[in-house]
Amino acid sequence: APATQAAAPITYSAQSSVKAPVTSVNGRMQLINEEQKFNSSEFAPHLDSWGLADAGFGYDLCAVLGSQSTGKSTLLNKLFGTNFDVMSESARQQTTKGIWMCKGLKMNVLVMDVEGTDGRERGEDQDFERKSALFSMASAEVLIVNLWEHQVGLYQGANMGLLKTVFEVNLGLFQSSKAKTAGAKDKTLLLFVIRDHIGQTPLENLSATIMADLTKIWFSLSKPEGLEDSNITDFFDFMFTTLPHKILQPAEFDRAVDTLRNRFVDPKDPNFVFKTEYHKRIPADGLPHYLESIWEQVMTNKDLDLPTQQELLAQFRCDEIANAAFSHFATSIKDFRKHIEGGSILDTLGADMALHRTTALSKFDRDASRYHQDVYKRKRLDLLDKLNGSLSPFFLGQLKNLHRHMLSSFKKNVLERMRSELNYDFGQVVTSEKQSALGKFTAAAQAVLLAETDWTIDEEVAQLDTEIQAISDTMRVEETKKMVAQIERIFKKNIAEPIEMALNKPEPDMWDKVLSAFRSTLEQAEATYLRKAKSFNCTEEENEAALLALRRKSWLSLRAKVDEQTADSVIAAKLRNNFEDRFRYDDAGVPRVWKPEDDIDSAFRKARDETLSLIPLYAKISPTDPALAVELPSTSDDPSHQTSVDRGEEEPFDFASTLTVFTETRKIDISNRFRKEADALYVEAKRSTVSSIAQ
Ligand code: GDP
Ligand code: MG
Incomplete structure (x- = not known):
């Protein structure tokens, strides 16, 4: 059929x-x-x-x-x-x-x-x-x-x-x-x-x-x-x-x-x-x-041991299945590399990595889980390791990019707020921006932190914290300098008039007035500094250094004002005025008209010698009240300051020498010049009596 x-x-x-x-x-x-x-x-x-x-x-x-x-x-x-x-x-x-x-x-x-x-x-x-x-x-x-x-x-x-x-x-x-x-x-x-x-x-x-x-x-x-x-x-x-x-x-x-x-x-x-x-x-x-x-x-004709055969088969097939799952996985994650290496931050990287890993694992699980369980579990761990190993560079790369981004945006934000906010509190600005940067970084880092890995982010967070701290320290130093400079300008403005007034009235307590003005003005400046520095979170050492610098700068600006007020022509005018006040006016302040019987010579000598005695007063800053004396450390007193002076990082400051206004030679020059001017006034006075007799 x-x-x-x-x-x-x-x-x-x-x-x-x-x-x-x-x-x-x-x-x-x-x-x-x-x-x-x-x-x-x-x-x-x-x-x-x-x-x-x-x-x-x-x-x-x-x-x-x-x-x-x-x-x-x-x-x-x-x-x-x-x-x-x-x-x-x-x-x-x-x-x-x-x-x-x-x-x-x-x-x-x-x-x-x-x-x-x-x-x-x-x-x-x-x-x-x-x-x-x-x-x-x-x-x-x-x-x-x-x-x-x-x-x-x-x-x-x-x-x-x-x-x-x-x-x-x-x-x-x-x-x-x-x-x-x-x-x-x-x-x-x-x-x-x-x-x-x-x-x-x-x-x-x-x-x-x-x-x-x-x-x-x-x-x-x-x-x-x-x-x-x-x-x-x-x-x-x-x-x-x-x-x-x-x-x-x-x-x-x-x-x-x-x-x-x-x-x-x-x-x-x-x-x-x-x-x-x-x-x-x-x-x-x-x-x-x-x-x-x-x-x-x-x-x-080998011994055919079925359980062993099944285990060998499991190893062979699990490897094959894992390799197939991995090669598909490797293709799908390839795109991450150029973005991460290019410095980009991928918003969905964490979810994407998890998805690709899950896809690979579930492909493996579907086929391999039918084989010998011990072998399957072992090979799954191997595969997981391999998958994590391939993803880890993206995790680390993303953290690196995030880190860089957070540092620069921290700096930008702080500067922006200092520019736009009136009366900002530097310490507060820095603290809040730092917290926000660390918070954002931690959240973004956690988003790429996959489960079932030995990855951690703690070290990266700590590292970022340290670097932000370093940046804010640098910014604070800059900010402190700016503030100190402002305080110095105010000091300079406030000290000018008291010095001018005191030096225009050369009396024995002239320097007492100058120094007490210095003390009170400096006190104000220091108080301003300390008030502002509080919000800067400056350290004790930073405060000490800043105050010392402020004192020196203040002292130097006092000295500059003194120099201005005792420049050759200025001091000459001061002495001449003083002499004229004594010689050409009587005790009641009425201008003198010399008569022949007047003892012009004695009056002249008295006024001249009294004026000459002012030169030593101007020559050295020295109060009558020792309690008013100012004493500042010289750079040579402190080895650490001396080292930075030697390195050229700090101006040398020798306090003792700043107390001297006129050197000995300069004193002689000034007195010679004054004598000539006084002599001229004397001759003029003599002539005036002659002419009045002639009338
Ligand atoms: P095999 O060598 O065992 O695969 O046998 P085959 O299926 O090739 O059949 C061998 C011969 O047996 C064929 O000529 C079939 O027609 C015959 N045959 C198949 N089934 C039967 C059955 O149930 N009884 C008998 N007597 N012959 C059958
Ligand atoms: Mg047959």
Whole structure:
């Protein structure tokens, strides 16, 4: 009968199936070829085309075991709608060896068909039989054991030999001590399908016979250490079913196959075969690597320890998944670099970094969490480290940019407020701007501080605090200088008149007046300074230094005023006026008119000598009341001041020398000049008497 539906077997001639170099036909593929090579290049693409690449655990895997030409492929095709090769009725010499895989029609079931497991019957070596049994055992949840009814009870028959192999191989899988404790729970279901069942012997009898044989085999096996007392049911669950003769009872056969199919697709079927506990827990995306490495182990006759294999697979796949997630992540964060390195502050950097990291992690979690949990957790930590490591330069770069921005805006804001606010309080301006800068920085820094990192911002905040402090210290020093200069200007203005008045009236307490004016004016200046300095948060040392400087400057401006008032022509005028007052006016202040009998000479000498005696008074700042004397430290008195004088950073200040107004030579010059002027006035007075006599 021609094939009319997809589920129907497709018959190939033995020749074409042997010769054709085809590994993939109508959706099925040759997983292991005649040369016993695993088809690593085509498996993953096939999984993809079957729509199983992202299935995770949402797939099942079953394989079939049994002698050749027992209708295995025919059954699989009927059950699953696959299209495995079926031996043609006419040419019963199929000898290909290999394992084929196909996806069940409209079901997430991967089916493996083993070809050529007839070495025993044909007297060939049983190597491939053993290998394929081991391979199937390590991957399938359900092994269909296919046999004719008349083979049941033939203890020496091919099937029993094959099952002995299966059991031996299975014990080998659990040889490692780890497997004995943890893995022993992983069972495989053996589903015996008894073909060409005539109906004479009920199923119960057939299955009892098979169970008895299996138990016998199990006892005859030499078991590895620790498993000596194990039972066959520790490792396997058993199910039995029969099928009528396909050729003789086609309708009954089809019905029975439909019923059997239900066990594979309907989880509510009491005989549902794909129980979760049978699943080998290999995520679909890990199957290519897993099956290939299992086959490799099988081929090299290494001990096949499933838990170890699963752990190795987990490492391999978790790395692959992590790398894929990371490379996507790396592309998406690339743009940050040029902005951060360009000095920009990215407002949404924190949220963006968190989002990209979460995206990468959830990609990883989705695929990798299906693997061995310890490995998955370890690899997740590795990935997290790697992600954080890539983000950390942006975090640090943003902090650096924020830092720079905050410093300059702090300075700008303080200057702006000092410019625009009338009567600003410098200390308050600085304190509030500093708090605002630190607050903004902390908030912005916290926004890029990701959880699950060892990042901190405390040091950066402290660093900014220190640098803002340094800037405000510098600004305060400038501001203090400005203030002191202003105080000095006011001092200079206030001291000018008292000095002028005192020096215009040369009396013995002349300097007392000058010095007491100096003291009270300086007192005012110092009070102003201290009042203003309070809001500047100046230190005690800064205040002391500033006050000392203020005193010196004040003293120097007093001296400058004194110099101005005792300049050559000024002092000469002062002395002449003084002399004239004494010589040309009488005691009542009335101008004198000299008469011949007047003693002009004595009057002249008296007035001249009295005026000359004023020169020493002007020459040295020296009060009559010692309590008024001013004493300021000279730079040479203090080593630290002397050092800065030596370095040229400070003007030298020698207080003692500032007390001297006229040197000895200058005193002589002044008195000589005065004498000449007095002499002239004397001559003039003499002439006036002569002329009055002449009248
Ligand atoms: P396999 O080698 O075990 O895969 O067997 P095949 O599926 O290739 O079938 C071998 C031969 O057995 C074919 O000629 C089939 O037509 C025939 N066959 C298939 N199913 C049955 C069955 O249920 N009973 C009998 N008697 N023959 C069958
Ligand atoms: Mg076959």
